[in-house]
Amino acid sequence: MTAYEDLMAFQRQTEALAQVAGRLGWDQETMMPRGAAEQRGEETAALEGVLHARRTDPRIAGWLAQAKAEDDESEAQLRLIRRSYERSTKVPGKLAEELARVTSIAQGVWAEARANDDVAAFLPTLAEVVRLRREEAAHLAGGGDLYDALIDDYEPGATADTIGAVFGRMRPRLVALREAVLGAEYQPPVLSGKFGTDAQLRLSRDLAKRFGYDFTRGRLDTAVHPFSSGSGSDVRITTRVVETDPFNCIYSTIHEVGHACYELGVDTDYLLTPVGAGVSMGVHESQSRIYENQLGRSRAFTGWLHGQMVERFGDFGIADAEAFYGAVNRVQAGFIRTEADEVHYNLHIMMRFDLERDLIRGKLEVADMEEAWNARFLSDFGVAVDRPSHGMLQDVHWSVGLFGYFPTYALGNVYAGCLNASLRQAVPSLDEALTQGDTSAATGWLREALQRHGGLRPPADTIRTACGFEPDEGPLLDYLEAKFRGIYRI
Incomplete structure (x- = not known):
């Protein structure tokens, strides 16, 4: 040998x-x-x-x-x-x-x-x-730099300075969009009522299949904090159920399916090798976020999903597909990152990025974290944290030492914005398929353009090769402004 x-x-x-x-x-x-x-x-x-x-x-x-x-x-x-x-x-x-x-x-x-x-x-x-x-x-x-050393575990080649520069360019447009949306005269309806646990989980399993998840090589369970685990031929996902908020279960499931399909989509020739897994957490998040948001929260797909909700839960108070699209994408300054709308989500990440960077660098101590979190949240979101589970205790990441992981969520959104722009050009009939609940054209393009290659190329090269252009935050911000100005009629 x-x-x-x-x-x-x-x-x-x-x-x-x-x-x-x-x-x-x-x-x-x-x-x-x-x-x-x-x-x-x-x-x-x-x-x-x-x-x-x-x-x-x-x-x-x-x-x-x-x-x-x-x-x-x-x-x-x-x-x-x-x-x-x-x-x-x-x-x-x-x-x-x-x-x-x-x-x-x-x-x-x-x-x-x-x-x-x-x-x-x-x-x-x-x-x-x-x-x-x-x-x-x-x-x-x-x-x-200590924090840069930890970031490199999750997004090789990225640094706090490069990530901070991206966030610095994103924040003004995100804040301006948030203010315009929250101040709009029209506000979408709010979903209310109770939705049974068993029915939610059945719908979640069906949605997982719709997005290409292979249950012969995986399973769906529940957990306090949804996650995906494994690679190769054994990739498992979890979700969580809140009976008053079925969107929590629906979109947690679709999000984790995006992660799982990346791992399941890697070329089998790479099985149990370093190349045989997702190349970085930022690229991984690009898959979970494009599945969840650009596909799963699109007007076309939510039109189909509205019919499924009526079929499974009866009259649940939102009569038509357009109102349901607004309800799915409703913008509000909530406490919980995983439940945040697309406008607020990256602002949640930016806050965590600043806090954990100061913590690792020794500018912030653990004893002062709750006070720092609550003060920053009030400043950024205009709402006072009411209890720790809505504050610094909401995420599992710090308990398991995943410092440097949080910024990859926002990088994943940036990458997803780039991929969505290229996907729309490559598959012009995409919305027509999504109105029928058919995601195969989108998931097939993502599998071919990105997922099957695993770790063959470094993260930025992986996105560049799939999209045909250098990754940057512009496509994401353009997508968000067009979508939410449309929903809120501004």
Whole structure:
């Protein structure tokens, strides 16, 4: 066997073990009994120790030195393995294990604190997570910026400065649009009533199939915070149900299906290799957001969805498809990021980006986070946070150490805006299909243009190749202004 073949055989086993670790995380969120949290933390740490040892195995350096790339795929495999090896060897094994153990346990602590609106119960655990992530970032940064070192885990090549520049250009237009919409004379109707859990979940399963989710290689469960897990031939999704808000379940499901279809759509030749998964969280979010918003919240698709709602729930108070389209896309300054409309969503992300950047850089301490969150939220949204579960306890990310992850949600929206512009040009009859609940033309184009390539190209190159132009925020902002000025008749 050549050095490249030896390296890929070794890497395949590492990737398989990483999938097992991911399955432990899925189980913890969906099936695991609460009393197993401490033991699961030890199990997760043990598996992370094995994975870290494999990722830093000295043989990798030798194989990388000898391996020759013969085509685009092998070049990408070597690039990704080299990147992983260089980052992994900077982090001590004991630290990697301790992070895995603490964040596994922290997830349960956060969930209980959130349920009880008890910030004080969560702060000691959060402080430990932050301490460990700062330590890890210091090893990775090598004297550079700590937050940039963590961003690189989720969006390789991005920095706080480049992301901050994009956000700086987006904010004025978003704020102006929000003010125009909230001040408009016409306001869409508000959905009210109760919608049974079982009926919502049946509709969610049907919608998942409509958007191309393959239930022979996945499953749909419920979780406190919806997520997608896995890659290759086992990609699982979760949703959540609020009986007074079926849109929560509907659009959480479509969002996670977007993530899942990216993983399921990667070329099977790349299975259990570094190229065989989504290339970055920003690109991943582009798939979940375009499925959820540009497709799922479009006038064409909501027209079809209105008929489904009437069929399943009877007269629910919104008589026609156009009013339903407005209700689905209604703009309001709510507390919860995952329930935010498209106008407000990126403003939620910008707030979290600023807070967590200051936290990792040491400009903000954990003890002061609740006060900082509440003050910033009041400033940005004009509403006072009424309870912690509507404030700093609403998101799971910080409990599991995902600092640097939040900005990728907004980058995903930017990428989705670019992809939507190209999709509309490539498939001019798209709306006609969506009015029938048929998403196959859109999902097929996305699979061919982007999803099947997995990690073959770096993130920005992935979007550039799919769209045919450099990614920027313009298409997203143009789309938002046209859509919401239309809905609000301004």
